[in-house]
Amino acid sequence: MSQKPTFRHRLEYLLFRTMEPVIRLLPWPAALGLGRSLGRLAYLVDTRHRRVVRENLRLSDLNLTEAQTRILAKECFAHFGAMLLSAPQLLHMEAEALGRLVHVEGLENWDAARAQGQGFIVLTGHYGCWEALALALSVNGRAFAVIGRELDNPLLDPYLRKLRSRWGNRVILKAGAMRDTLRLLKQGEGIGFLLDQDALTKGLFTKFLGRWASTHSTAGLLAVKYQIPVVPMFSWPSADGSISVRIDPPLTMPRSGDRDRDIWIATQVMTRCIEDQIHKDPRWWFWMHRRFKTSPGEGGPLPMPLPSPEWIQSVPPTVNRG
Numbered sequence: 001m002s003q004k005p006t007f008r009h010r011l012e013y014l015l016f017r018t019m020e021p022v023i024r025l026l027p028w029p030a031a032l033g034l035g036r037s038l039g040r041l042a043y044l045v046d047t048r049h050r051r052v053v054r055e056n057l058r059l060s061d062l063n064l065t066e067a068q069t070r071i072l073a074k075e076c077f078a079h080f081g082a083m084l085l086s087a088p089q090l091l092h093m094e095a096e097a098l099g100r101l102v103h104v105e106g107l108e109n110w111d112a113a114r115a116q117g118q119g120f121i122v123l124t125g126h127y128g129c130w131e132a133l134a135l136a137l138s139v140n141g142r143a144f145a146v147i148g149r150e151l152d153n154p155l156l157d158p159y160l161r162k163l164r165s166r167w168g169n170r171v172i173l174k175a176g177a178m179r180d181t182l183r184l185l186k187q188g189e190g191i192g193f194l195l196d197q198d199a200l201t202k203g204l205f206t207k208f209l210g211r212w213a214s215t216h217s218t219a220g221l222l223a224v225k226y227q228i229p230v231v232p233m234f235s236w237p238s239a240d241g242s243i244s245v246r247i248d249p250p251l252t253m254p255r256s257g258d259r260d261r262d263i264w265i266a267t268q269v270m271t272r273c274i275e276d277q278i279h280k281d282p283r284w285w286f287w288m289h290r291r292f293k294t295s296p297g298e299g300g301p302l303p304m305p306l307p308s309p310e311w312i313q314s315v316p317p318t319v320n321r322g
Contacts, residue, residue: 005155013155023088028101029241031089032082039081043074053077053287061210062282076287079237083129090132091163095139102136106233106247110142110190113229113250119185120250121219121230122146125196125274126286128235129243134169134192136235136245143168144190147177147218178218185228193219195267196274196286200294201303204264206271207312209278213271214294214303220267223253230266232273236284248273254316261314264307268315 005013023031043050053073057064064072090098113120122144124130134146146164148171151157164171172180172191181191195216196208203214223230229250237243251273253266278285296306 003154005153009153009155012153016156016159020088023085024092026089028086028089031085032237032241035082035085036078037081038085039078040074042081043077046077049288050077052290056209056287056289056291057282059211059292060282062279072282073287075283076285079284080286080288082237083131086129087131087160087163090135091159091166095167098132098135098139101241102132102235102243102245104136104140104245104247106249107140107142109247109249110137110231110233113231114142114188114190116229117188118226118228119188120190120228121223121270122190122192123195123219123230123232123270123273124192124234125194125277126289127196127274127277128284129237130194130235131163132243133233133235133245134164135166136243137233138167138169142190143170144192145170145172145180145184146192146194147172147174147181148194149174181218181222185222185226190231191222193270195219195270196291197289198291198293201299201301203294204267204304205296205306206264206268208271208275208291211292212296212306213292215267215271217263217267219270220253220263220265223266223270224255224259224262227252227255230270232270232277234277236281261311264311265315268307272315 026034050073053076054069057069057072124133137144146169148164150173151160161171184191193216197216199214199216201214204217205212206215208215219230222228229252231247231250233245233247235243235245251269253262253269255262294303296303
């Protein structure tokens with residue numbers, strides 16, 4: 001346990017342990033419906049996150065009207081309320097039930113990357129139902145490792161780890177993750193990166209939803225240095241309560257010999273994969289996250305400078321697949 005639990009942590013844990021057995025007994029549609037209702041209630045009372053969601057939507061390149069912004073903001077809260085209440089069920093769901101619930105398309109693309117034998121990057125973001133996505137891969141015999149950080153609440157973190165490690169998946173803690181990442185890549189395994197979180201002053205600035213966003217560069221560095229494939233994959237909920245997962249063909253990042261340039265381009269290309277999915281249906285992205293809190297030229301220490309115009313112009317419209 002990384003930190004001593006606070007009173008708030010204990011209160012959250014007590015609430016979770018009280019509600020978790022009840023939620024587990026609900027039919028899947030009822031749990032989702034209750035979660036969406038709680039999410040709509042949170043939209044009304046959680047003024048701080050409501051403000052963050054609306055600001056992110058207004059400043060994005062989605063060109064939304066104010067009415068569309070309000071509708072999407074409410075849908076964001078409802079969706080993540082449903083996700084929250086789905087977690088206890090996913091933690092205890094049998095493999096057969098999960099197989100009926102989650103429909104996976106593109107397993108051949110995963111297998112094509114795995115067949116290269118040199119490890120690969122599993123690229124996704126906080127979009128759709130990412131916990132169910134990871135479980136769907138592992139229950140289909142395609143387990144992989146995901147890099148993530150511990151929950152802020154140390155009492156609840158073991159439950160999240162147990163959920164994420166079902167059917168063979170691994171969790172690599174972000175602190176000191178490189179050693180385990182390289183070891184698993186050498187074994188030909190996939191390493192999952194959720195590449196849509198603010199990287200503070202340590203990241204590279206990539207263009208995301210029309211704005212500069214500080215982005216972790218580790219996935220780009222690995223893809224370029226070792227010329228390993230990148231497999232984008234995303235999930236989203238359907239109206240009937242099922243979940244769809246799409247695995248795209250593997251990408252090979254371009255390499256020119258200019259290491260810094262190539263890492264930035266790879267990071268920008270991967271960021272664009274996530275951005276393209278958000279543009280297809282923005283309802284399912286985690287708009288509550290302060291993705292753009294790190295601004296160019298601000299902070300201490302100062303973040304990385306913006307890429308040169310030449311780098312920006314050299315980003316390929318597409319990258320090699322296969």
